[in-house]
Amino acid sequence: MSSEATVTAANRPAGAPAGSSSPADVTMRLWRGDASGGGFVDYTIENLGGEVVLDVVHRIQAEQAPDLAVRWNCKAGKCGSCSAEVNGKPRLMCMTRMSTLELSEPITISPMRGNPVIRDLVTDVSFHFAVARRIPAFHPGPREADGTYRMAQVDVERVQEFRKCIECFLCQNVCHVIRDHEENKPAFAGPRFFARLAELEMHPLDTLDRRELISRDLGVGLCNITKCCSEVCPEGIHITDNAIIPLKERVVDARYDPIAWLGRKIRRRPSPTPAYVTAALAPAAATGEVISTEPAPRATS
Amino acid sequence: MAEYESHTLDVLIIGAGGAGLRAAIEASATGARTALVCKSLLGKAHTVMAEGGVAAALGNVWPEDNWEVHFRDTMRGGKMLNNWRMAQLHAQEAPDRVLELEEWGAVFDRTADGRILQRDFGGHRYARLAHVGDRTGLELLRTCQQRAVSLGIEVFMECKIVRLLTDATGAVNGAVGFWRESGTFVVFGAKSVVIAAGGVGKTWKFTSNSWEGTGDGHALALWAGADMIDMECVQFHPTGMVWPPSARGILVTEGVRGDGGVLRNSDGERFMFNYIPDFYAKETADTIEEGDQWYENKTDFRRPPELLPRDEVARSINSEVKAGRGSPHGGIYLDIASRRSPEYIKRRLPSMYHQFKELADVDITVEAMEIGPTCHYIMGGIRVDADTAATTVPGLFAAGEAAGGMHGANRLGGNSLSDLLVFGRRAGQYAAEHALGRPDDVEIDRTQVDAVVGHALAPFARDGENPYAVHHALQETMQSLVGIIRTESELLEAREALDALEERAAASGVEGHRQFNPGWHLALDLESMLAVARCTTLGAIERKESRGGHTRDDFPGPDPEFAKVNMVTRMHDGAVVVAAEPLPEMPDELKTLFEEAH
Ligand code: SF4
Ligand code: SF4
Ligand code: FES
Numbered sequence: 001m002s003s004e005a006t007v008t009a010a011n012r013p014a015g016a017p018a019g020s021s022s023p024a025d026v027t028m029r030l031w032r033g034d035a036s037g038g039g040f041v042d043y044t045i046e047n048l049g050g051e052v053v054l055d056v057v058h059r060i061q062a063e064q065a066p067d068l069a070v071r072w073n074c075k076a077g078k079c080g081s082c083s084a085e086v087n088g089k090p091r092l093m094c095m096t097r098m099s100t101l102e103l104s105e106p107i108t109i110s111p112m113r114g115n116p117v118i119r120d121l122v123t124d125v126s127f128h129f130a131v132a133r134r135i136p137a138f139h140p141g142p143r144e145a146d147g148t149y150r151m152a153q154v155d156v157e158r159v160q161e162f163r164k165c166i167e168c169f170l171c172q173n174v175c176h177v178i179r180d181h182e183e184n185k186p187a188f189a190g191p192r193f194f195a196r197l198a199e200l201e202m203h204p205l206d207t208l209d210r211r212e213l214i215s216r217d218l219g220v221g222l223c224n225i226t227k228c229c230s231e232v233c234p235e236g237i238h239i240t241d242n243a244i245i246p247l248k249e250r251v252v253d254a255r256y257d258p259i260a261w262l263g264r265k266i267r268r269r270p271s272p273t274p275a276y277v278t279a280a281l282a283p284a285a286a287t288g289e290v291i292s293t294e295p296a297p298r299a300t301s
Numbered sequence: 302m303a304e305y306e307s308h309t310l311d312v313l314i315i316g317a318g319g320a321g322l323r324a325a326i327e328a329s330a331t332g333a334r335t336a337l338v339c340k341s342l343l344g345k346a347h348t349v350m351a352e353g354g355v356a357a358a359l360g361n362v363w364p365e366d367n368w369e370v371h372f373r374d375t376m377r378g379g380k381m382l383n384n385w386r387m388a389q390l391h392a393q394e395a396p397d398r399v400l401e402l403e404e405w406g407a408v409f410d411r412t413a414d415g416r417i418l419q420r421d422f423g424g425h426r427y428a429r430l431a432h433v434g435d436r437t438g439l440e441l442l443r444t445c446q447q448r449a450v451s452l453g454i455e456v457f458m459e460c461k462i463v464r465l466l467t468d469a470t471g472a473v474n475g476a477v478g479f480w481r482e483s484g485t486f487v488v489f490g491a492k493s494v495v496i497a498a499g500g501v502g503k504t505w506k507f508t509s510n511s512w513e514g515t516g517d518g519h520a521l522a523l524w525a526g527a528d529m530i531d532m533e534c535v536q537f538h539p540t541g542m543v544w545p546p547s548a549r550g551i552l553v554t555e556g557v558r559g560d561g562g563v564l565r566n567s568d569g570e571r572f573m574f575n576y577i578p579d580f581y582a583k584e585t586a587d588t589i590e591e592g593d594q595w596y597e598n599k600t601d602f603r604r605p606p607e608l609l610p611r612d613e614v615a616r617s618i619n620s621e622v623k624a625g626r627g628s629p630h631g632g633i634y635l636d637i638a639s640r641r642s643p644e645y646i647k648r649r650l651p652s653m654y655h656q657f658k659e660l661a662d663v664d665i666t667v668e669a670m671e672i673g674p675t676c677h678y679i680m681g682g683i684r685v686d687a688d689t690a691a692t693t694v695p696g697l698f699a700a701g702e703a704a705g706g707m708h709g710a711n712r713l714g715g716n717s718l719s720d721l722l723v724f725g726r727r728a729g730q731y732a733a734e735h736a737l738g739r740p741d742d743v744e745i746d747r748t749q750v751d752a753v754v755g756h757a758l759a760p761f762a763r764d765g766e767n768p769y770a771v772h773h774a775l776q777e778t779m780q781s782l783v784g785i786i787r788t789e790s791e792l793l794e795a796r797e798a799l800d801a802l803e804e805r806a807a808a809s810g811v812e813g814h815r816q817f818n819p820g821w822h823l824a825l826d827l828e829s830m831l832a833v834a835r836c837t838t839l840g841a842i843e844r845k846e847s848r849g850g851h852t853r854d855d856f857p858g859p860d861p862e863f864a865k866v867n868m869v870t871r872m873h874d875g876a877v878v879v880a881a882e883p884l885p886e887m888p889d890e891l892k893t894l895f896e897e898a899h
Binding site: 034048049050051052055061062063066067068069070071072073074075076077078079080081095097118119120122125129132133136137138140147148149150151152153156159160163164165166167200203 | 341342343344345346347349350400403404405406408409410411414415416417433434436439440443447448450451482511512513544545546547548551552652655656659660662767768769773811812813814816817818819820821
């Protein structure tokens with residue numbers, strides 16, 4: 001395998017990028033192996049420019065290592081399949097441009113360390129799916145008399161931040177509570193699921209009380225607010241500030257004051273508007289002027 | 302020979318995107334033993350790529366909207382080739398399906414009075430798309446996923462189905478697949494099987510589809526004896542990224558145009574005004590001034606031509622580029638930067654802002670995007686009964702992109718998310734009903750299973766070329782010979798090229814072992830893509846007219862005779878054959894909706 005791993009630059013088209021910042025060839029140092037062990041293998045491949053890490057991995061797969069295992073789906077940062085550690089940093093390979101990396105050195109790509117390895121860059125993510133099954137689903141109250149649910153845009157925006165999650169599990173991977181502590185996994189949901197729980201708890205229509213579960217079984221108390229999860233989130237979700245800290249507060253409140261919890265659940269609802277007002281509002285709404293002025297927070301990393 | 306892992310079920314659903322999940326939710330509610338099987342992890346399906354919204358005549362923004370208007374828009378957008386009954390059921394049931402999602406936790410953007418906000422999209426007369434910013438598909442998929450999980454539905458992830466199994470009568474009674482992780486085989490016995498395996502885009506070179514879009518569902522049904530219809534009707538979405546090369550084909554939501562973005566050629570001209578077809582002239586603005594006023598006042602002004610249905614826009618872009626008025630990388634410009642404030646763009650189109658920033662280093666609040674057509678969706682698909690989603694093979698059902706008929710010759714944006722909810726639910730319901738009507742568990746024919754396993758493992762024993770090379774050759778062939786604009790000589794050339802490619806694929810070999818071996822997976826996916834390519838090419842040769850997503854250079858206009866037929870492809874004596882068969886005829890009371898048009 002490694003004997004084929006070097007491609008010469010002989011057939012490189014004229015005008016291909018050259019120079020120190022954009023060398024003719026790049027070396028990708030990929031972890032190959034399975035649960036029983038493995039190691040890094042270098043692949044040298046032409047640097048075509050304008051690519052993301054996943055493109056280069058795919059070219060290695062097509063030209064040099066057809067059995068290289070890697071997960072991906074959307075190639076647009078929307079499905080959360082292609083998580084790996086690029087030069088030790090947890091990233092989506094499809095959203096990591098080669099031009100942002102130092103190409104004169106080998107680029108190391110390894111599987112997410114927080115999960116058991118299956119093969120090469122593919123890891124076992126079953127822990128996360130198991131946690132998802134432990135969370136009681138959304139449970140809304142009754143509809144309005146006209147058959148609708150009414151919620152204000154300001155109220156749903158808090159919830160929408162968490163629903164942007166693409167389940168890449170990068171946050172789960174960096175959280176030190178479970179990264180190297182397999183023993184904590186049964187008692188700790190991890191940041192992705194704290195975001196999910198916060199979403200449910202803050203949903204204006206939800207009626208369930210999950211506080212006991214959050215504090216006792218899912219271990220929100222084990223989080224010591226290092227914010228590593230928020231830093232790696234490709235969706236820019238403020239997991240620690242907007243999900244975990246409010247959850248911690250809520251759980252503490254619960255111990256003393258169940259009424260306070262109820263007060264938080266019952267959120268300001270817009271009063272139903274008569275039909276003639278709705279019609280008058282329609283053109284404005286159709287141009288997409290939603291009520292909030294707050295732009296949705298985005299990742300810039 | 303070794304024993305196989307096996308599972309006995311009432312309903313097996315292949316594909317865990319929106320349609321599959323919705324089918325599973327419905328089937329399991331009846332008490333049927335239901336399981337989902339999918340090639341990827343749960344929650345990664347291509348449904349996440351749907352950005353703009355889900356079309357449903359809720360009438361929240363425009364009280365004038367109702368199912369009849371939606372039905373009419375859908376049929377007109379589909380160039381009247383749609384199965385009218387599917388289009389009717391879809392328009393009637395979509396609002397309930399959307400409201401139900403809300404009950405399961407979906408959080409749509411809101412109107413000022415707290416209801417679900419709806420946005421404009423091409424071909425829809427009123428603002429009709431319920432949405433969540435520009436990530437509606439993710440919201441829909443996650444909602445159905447969380448619902449399915451809460452119902453305890455079994456999901457077999459990262460499992461590729463190789464063939465369906467049939468009983469002595471020809472009815473489908475199960476499937477054989479393998480775990481991608483281990484490469485070991487698994488047999489599913491099921492009284493009903495639902496195909497909800499999505500699209501076929503990977504058969505073309507430039508596509509918005511993920512690696513999963515290899516037409517597995519279409520091929521499985523075809524091989525099991527089911528009819529396909531109108532496989533020549535393939536949607537090239539007008540706005541895919543064209544630069545950088547690695548991002549080529551990735552979708553740019555139609556929401557950019559719905560929210561004010563316009564198309565310009567290299568002269569800066571809004572060229573769509575030169576391409577308004579007669580069919581849409583009455584409802585399309587013919588001056589820039591009128592088009593621009595429409596965003597604020599839809600009653601007194603007509604919509605700008607940038608919001609014509611996708612087939613029209615894609616062809617117009619193609620013509621501009623051919624005429625030498627394209628962008629440096631062979632696309633044209635989509636400009637929202639000069640038309641809306643940066644704050645508005647970032648709020649309305651956050652994923653697009655992010656996608657261009659990350660992948661192309663382009664700030665869409667400052668610069669125009671370079672875009673061009675990308676293979677996005679297949680309107681054609683497995684022939685189904687409109688009400689029950691039953692295919693022409695007993696025990697086999699189909700829904701979502703894998704099923705044909707709903708969208709006719711061209712799909713309107715937003716109608717696919719509603720399609721998969723409406724017909725996913727129906728497929729689940731009728732598949733369960735069919736299964737529960739059969740008291741005994743199915744009997745699996747062991748020799749069929751052994752034959753499938755032998756076939757699937759064959760690539761390891763061959764030392765032919767790498768399947769990646771054959772796949773690239775197939776994509777080149779389909780892109781250049783069976784692309785947006787087609788012509789007889791090229792289609793015949795494609796048909797011959799497919800013969801050769803089939804031989805190459807049958808000789809191709811893979812190295813390595815069975816655990817998570819993408820080369821091997823591709824060798825098997827390639828069979829599906831070749832089957833799809835064959836159906837599309839044969840249908841395209843026979844449909845000697847231009848209609849929606851099928852454009853013939855040698856027959857540039859629509860032909861009323863072809864408006865009356867589906868191009869049906871099916872297996873006959875081991876080969877795919879094609880025949881024109883009559884479309885179901887619309888009842889008179891629905892026909893009147895088209896007379897009083899606008
Ligand atoms: S903030 Fe909490 S959940 Fe996030 S990484 Fe740190 S310890 Fe883990
Ligand atoms: S919260 Fe962010 S980092 Fe964690 S899984 Fe979701 S998208 Fe990924
Ligand atoms: S492939 Fe979907 S996030 Fe990277």
